[in-house]
Structure formats: C-alpha cells, structure tokens
Amino acid sequence: MSESIADRIRRLVREAVVAGKFRSSNHFWSPEGCGLSKDYLGNLRSRLKTDPDATVTFESADKIARALGLPVSAVTGRDDSHAPVDDRYPNRARAVSAARDLQLPEAAIAAVQAEDHGFDMPRLSWFLRIQAEAVRLAPAANS
Numbered sequence: 001m002s003e004s005i006a007d008r009i010r011r012l013v014r015e016a017v018v019a020g021k022f023r024s025s026n027h028f029w030s031p032e033g034c035g036l037s038k039d040y041l042g043n044l045r046s047r048l049k050t051d052p053d054a055t056v057t058f059e060s061a062d063k064i065a066r067a068l069g070l071p072v073s074a075v076t077g078r079d080d081s082h083a084p085v086d087d088r089y090p091n092r093a094r095a096v097s098a099a100r101d102l103q104l105p106e107a108a109i110a111a112v113q114a115e116d117h118g119f120d121m122p123r124l125s126w127f128l129r130i131q132a133e134a135v136r137l138a139p140a141a142n143s
Contacts, residue, residue, distance in 0.1 A: 004048055005044070005056060005075075006045045008077055009044070009075060013029075016028060021069070026038055029041075034066070034068075036063055055101075056075070058072070058098050072097070078101075087113070090120060091122060092126040094126075095130060096112075096113065096126075096130070098123075099127060104131065105137060107137055108133035108136075109130055109133075112133055115129070
C-alpha cells in the first residue's frame with residue numbers, strides 16, 4: 001500500500017523533529033512552525049477516511065514545505081517536473097500548479113505562462129486567466 005499524504009506529512013514532520021529543526025511536532029504545527037492548526041493532520045486523516053483521494057490545498061502544502069525546507073512535491077508526492085521553477089512571478093507559478101492539479105489544458109497554461117504583465121498579479125487572477133484561456137481553447141459544445 002502506498003503512503004497516504006497524511007502519513008507522508010507525519011513522517012516528514014517526525015524527520016524534521018529528529019533532525020532538530022523543531023522541538024516537537026506541536027512546535028512544527030505552531031505559528032512559529034508552519035502556521036497551520038495542530039489539528040490539521042487529524043482533520044486530513046478524517047477526510048481521507050471518507051475520501052481516499054482527498055489531498056491538501058496548494059497553500060497548505062506550500063506552508064508545510066516551506067517550514068520543512070522542502071519542495072512542495074516532497075509534501076504532495078506529486079511529480080512537479082512541469083512546474084515553472086524559475087517563473088519570475090511566484091503567484092503565477094502557484095496558479096499553474098493549481099491548474100495542473102485540476103487538469104486544465106497544458107495549452108491554456110502555456111499561453112498564460114507566455115504573458116508578461118510587468119508585475120505579479122494575485123494568484124487567483126493568474127488562475128482565472130488560465131481558466132479563461134482553457135474555455136477559449138475548448139471546442140464549441142455544439143460543434
């Protein structure tokens with residue numbers, strides 16, 4: 001059986017505690033650690049019982065990964081080889097990751113990655129741009 005995302009997070013936190021990055025798992029889940037509730041992992045486990053495909057939001061995975069000093073893919077277990085690692089706009093990189101999680105078309109993602117607005121828009125704005133591009137590129141429903 002493969003490791004669930006909750007088990008992976010628990011293991012990564014335990015490894016970080018053993019390595020001395022945090023005094024305890026409670027310290028990791030505190031505002032000084034990743035900033036998520038200490039009940040987060042228990043809530044995730046409960047969701048996994050009812051929905052084995054449940055996962056974490058990108059924002060939560062990002063908080064956990066940053067606190068652990070790891071890439072988000074280490075937390076999610078997802079291959080992020082398509083992720084724009086060196087995107088000059090961090091919010092766009094996160095929106096692209098979310099769009100891929102939702103399996104939006106790569107053509108729409110690529111079109112938005114080619115855009116340069118001269119500033120980093122809010123993450124939701126980038127995501128909505130990708131979603132709009134996906135709708136534009138979709139074949140007409142009545143064709």
